[in-house]
Amino acid sequence: MATATTRRADAQRNIAAILTAAADCLTRDPNASTSEIAKAAGVGRVTLYGHFPSRAELVDAVFVQAIAVGEETLGKVDLTGDPRAALTRLIESSWHLVDQYRALLLAAQETLPPGRVRELHADPMARVERLLERGRKENVFRSDLPTSWLVSVMHNVMHGAASEIHAGRITSADAAPYITATLLAAFTPPT
DSSP states (O other): OOOHHHHHHHHHHHHHHHHHHHHHHHHHOTTOOHHHHHHHHTSOHHHHHHHOSSHHHHHHHHHHHHHHHHHHHHTTSOOOSOHHHHHHHHHHHHHHHHHHTHHHHHHHHHHSOTTHHHHHTHHHHHHHHHHHHHHHHTTSSOOSSOHHHHHHHHHHHHHHHHHHHHTTSSOHHHHHHHHHHHHHHHHSOOO
């Protein structure tokens, strides 16, 4: 007879397998079904739904996990020195993450309630906000618009680039330079 500890360990292994499979499947195809994900995880749909009662909850959990991995990466970006150079480094690192998780982002945008994707970006956006505030104090970033608006512009330009790649209008290699040029121009104080 299985003990409660064994059942919990099995459940944890199943959850980890489901999240890994979901990340892999959704990264390849933002429309991957729960059946495909369950099969890739080596579990039945009943097991998958036992842990994640809806596809939206599964997509949310995978996206939360991707954001946590991204936060670890972005936390290592050097944001010292010239704010414009720091912003360029942050954009490049952020873009690599957005590009890596582009299909997952599309799945999240299509599946999760409005505002949830933005809510999950609170920590990365706080990092941008701190950098923009520092740049504003040093008079290299515009101060005539609210910082929250500038952060939103960055968020939307990054996610817009992912959509443009998905639509085949730009390449992944073009995105970081386009994003950087767009945001530096948008953040430069008017003369």
